[in-house]
Amino acid sequence: MILARPGRWIVGRLILALLALSSASACFAVSQIDTFEFSDEVQERRYRALIDEFRCPKCLNTNLAGSDAPIAQDLRKVVYRLVVIEAKADQEVRDYLQVRYGDFVLYDPPFNARTWYIWVVPIGLGLLGVFVILGLQRRVTGQRTVLDSSQQARLRSIVQGTAAADADGTAGAKNPETKS
């Protein structure tokens, strides 16, 4: 009886610890993963792809799948309802959310009067870059053809002159210790 007591005490503690752990993980499970049931794998894959695709309206840059905001939880339920219970097509789900929450929920924004510039600006900047590079190249090749024979002779004399000066310089710098 006396021996059994500490044993019981340890078992009790262990059970308590396990309970605490499991309830803690249950909290995480509730906030992170919704317990939805799917009748087949295709449905589940479609659901996961869709909640990956939409942006949570509450958070600046999180998708529905990755957000814990209450509105994201609600919208996941909506997507589940549309996909599984109402058997809507993917595009119908997209339209449903876009009508209510605007283009904002689509990470892949449509091309329209309000959004044209986010499509056009990168293309324009890319073109600008191409033109700049082409222009620089033309300037470089243009300079290459400029030298005529007299200029080349002058260039040669300059290069030889510097070579001679360099030779002097290196000769002079051969014993730097003596100076310092």
Add this chain to the structure above:
Amino acid sequence: MNRASLFVPLGVFVLILTLGYVGFDLGARSELPSALINKPFPEFNARLLGRPEQSITRDDLLGQPTLVNVWATWCPTCLSEHEQLMQIAATTDVQIVGVNYKDRPDKALRWLAQFGNPYRWVLDDRDGLLGIEMGVYGAPETFLLDARGEVVYKRVGDINPRIWRSELAPRLLQLGVSIAGSDADGARQP
């Protein structure tokens, strides 16, 4: 000419800074446009808070301008804008309809008893489904509907004195709502 072109990288750098500054400034959440602006308010059929046997539909809102205010007792900003709503109810003849969003009815009723009730009706949206129809993603949010039930304005965040003066009161006047008090006299001047 060569010397001037040395400043091109600096110019590009300043341009990028400016774009970044303006761009991050544009990220203000309240600027997010509602998908409902200039569109009809969604159809609904919602039970009244505390009177579950009674329900109203979109048709009940028509015929006069309406403020639809989404609120909840779990939302501290809703409490801070409540006084302003009470004042709007007292000084104007606009019809104010509350949407009690994802809340517990008993808490909501106690809240209204304690702080006052500016609403003609309060809709019971405890599961947030009406909120989803309206594109609500938080509380408080306030929609202004014209007499035909079209959404002319949406405010995400609280209705404070500044918003009331600069954005809400002028639009109410435009819709033909009469406003008592000095604010309105100021706003009525063209």
